Amino acid sequence: MSPDAASSPALTTLDLPAVLDLGYSFCPNDTFIFHALHAGLVRGPLPVREVLEDVQTLNEWALAGRLPITKISYRAYFGVMDRYVALRAGGALGRGVGPxxxxxxxxxxxxxxxxxxxxxxxxxxxxxxxxxxxxxxxxxxxxxxxxxxxxxxxxxxxxxxxxxxxxxxxxxxxxxxxxxxxxxxxxxxxxGLPLPLGAILVRRDLPLDVQRGLNAAVRASLEYAYAHPEAARAYIRENALEMSDEVIQAHIDLYVNPFSLDVGAEGERAVRELHRRAVTVGAAPETGLPLFVG
Structure with missing residues (x-):
């Protein structure tokens, strides 16, 4: 997407692709959250196709607007807010989760x-x-x-x-x-706030009903994972990069939490505070855009 995409008209239903590429990492928290959506066990407004990459590559791709829906570091999100908006579901925030x-x-x-x-x-x-x-x-x-x-x-x-x-x-x-x-x-x-680590972004030029539908689909995918924990096990293991089963489970238990279902008011405050501090040190621009899908 071009740098001036934020000022271009929103896509119409006729403009939408048949399948949306969905970028997320190999990490167990992401494969746990997205397995049901990727596997067609829950449905979104459009079918999705997995694009698995490490988070830094996804961060760099977001700068180029390469994917319509993608996992990204919050730090990187602050540099692409003109073209992307964060979903309320699927992200990584919490306590005891920091680098x-x-x-x-x-x-x-x-x-x-x-x-x-x-x-x-x-x-x-x-x-x-x-x-x-x-x-x-x-x-x-x-x-x-x-x-x-x-x-x-x-x-x-x-x-x-x-x-x-x-x-x-x-x-x-x-x-x-x-x-x-x-x-x-x-x-x-x-x-006094939880730490924002990663968000799921969608392009701002997607129709609002599609943005909201994707948020609901990501939440439904995580709810399915909670209800059917064995369903994603082989998929998580396949992509877990030589982790033991114990480390895989510890990873999921730590990074997937109630903030992953919905960022909530406290999570929003945390993201705004991280953005404020990033602006203060020159790591992010000011913005008046909404940070999350409404």
């Missing part, structure tokens, strides 16, 4: 040091910069961060610490790493 900073040894102040990051557009890196504004980062795919910290380097660059997300919070001890800071706990203590 961690891990090190090989006794490192306290990361200002002036180099941290391995899972991506410039991740909520994790925004939080890192809010706490340590003078940090240096070297970026890589999220599953490469812990090995890089354990080695102390990546592609010839020194690495003093790492910013870990997803299932890495359950496995960093296996790399001999120690936790320096839980950024989610820092956020909760500082704001």
């Amino acid at each position: 961690l900073i891990v090190t090989r040894g006794d490192v306290q102040d990361l200002n002036g040091r180099t941290v391995a990051s899972p991506g410039a557009l991740t909520t994790a890196e925004l939080l890192l910069r809010l706490v340590f504004p003078q940090v240096n980062v070297v970026r890589m795919r999220y599953d490469e961060v812990m090995p890089a910290v354990a080695r102390g380097e990546h592609a010839g660059q020194p690495v003093d610490a790492g910013l870990i997300i997803h299932e890495s919070r359950f496995t960093f001890h296996e790399y001999g790493l120690t936790r320096l800071l839980d950024l989610g706990a820092w956020w909760e203590a500082d704001t």
Whole structure:
């Protein structure tokens, strides 16, 4: 979609594609939520076709408007609000869900040091910069961060610490790493709010009834997963990137919660506060657009 898509007329029913590409990650929380919709066990306003990618790739694709409905980091969402709006269902917010900073040894102040990051557009890196504004980062795919910290380097660059997300919070001890800071706990203590991590976006030029229908379909997909937990098990395992069954379940239990069914008033406040802070540090533009589908 072109950069001026937000100012172009909304699509009509005749303009809509036969199938909507739906982007989400390989992570168990996403495959758990979207399995029923992907498999046709619940119906939306239009059929969907899965597009599985890591979250940083999805973030980058959203900048280009590549997918009509996609998972994205909230940090990245703040840069594409002119063309996308967030669904109320399917996202990742909560308490105790934040990214961690891990090190090989006794490192306290990361200002002036180099941290391995899972991506410039991740909520994790925004939080890192809010706490340590003078940090240096070297970026890589999220599953490469812990090995890089354990080695102390990546592609010839020194690495003093790492910013870990997803299932890495359950496995960093296996790399001999120690936790320096839980950024989610820092956020909760500082704001009293749950931490917004990821959202499901739809294009703003889709008709409002389609946007609302997609929100209802994502919620129905999650409700189906709760009611039939065995239905998605093989699909989740197929995409879980060498996780044990215990880690898979811990991942789902942590990242899928009542905020995934509906962001709610408290979740909205949390997203607005994260956006306000991103604006303050120059990481996001101001906006008067609604952040969620009405």
